[in-house]
Amino acid sequence: MRARTKARKRALDILFESEARDEDALAVLGTRRDSDDAPPVQDYAALLVEGVTAHRERIDQLITEHAEGWTVDRMPAVDRTLLRIGIYELLWVDEVDDPVAITEAVELARTLSTDDSPRYVNGVLGQISDIAEHLRATL
Template sequence: MGARSKARKRAVDVLYEADLRGVDPVSLLSERIGSPDVPPINDYTIALVEGVTAHRARIDQLITEHAEGWTLPRMPALDRAVLRLGLFELLWAADVPDAVAIDEAVELAKQLSTDDSPRFVNGVLGRIAGIAEHLRASLGSE
């Protein structure tokens, strides 16, 4: 597993835990960074958690709009974390190709969540990828 893939997994772990505990992901990450009991945290993990947190309202809105038949609270928490990370990379990480953002999110869903999760994550992110250029243009004006 490459360094960025490991960073993504660690970011999903933080986003998932913060979601379950109802705490701010950046605050949770800050606690971990200062802890002597935790291995060093990759800069990309930090960038992902901070990015997802900064854009969370828009990310959640897009997931809700494109997750056919699913509300955000009804989704497994792990799927929410993976989708949030994948969508952040899809729309805001200019150095990550769309296909890579989707593939990495699907792989995380395969490793961490239910048997149905990879297809669900792929479907939601695939629908959003189809309008990603339009969304990126509108995000620039927000």
């Protein structure tokens, strides 16, 4: 598994845990970074957690606008978290190409979520990617 793929998975774990425990994601990140018992937190994983946390309101607004048939609260937690990470990468991480961000999110959905999740995640991120240039200009 490539380094950034591992970092995305680690960010997913941290964000998922924080939501499941109703704890602040940055607090969970700090606990995981300080722990000798947990796997290490790569710098890119920390960047993703921090970025998703900082922009979560706007990210969730975009999910609401583009996720047909699902509200943010009703979608599977893994899918919701993958969409948040994917949207953050699409709009705020310049060194990751859009197709890479989408492919990585889809692959994690294939491994960690439902049978329908990869297609759904791909569709939502694809829609946002189509208008990403416009969205970046408004950030």
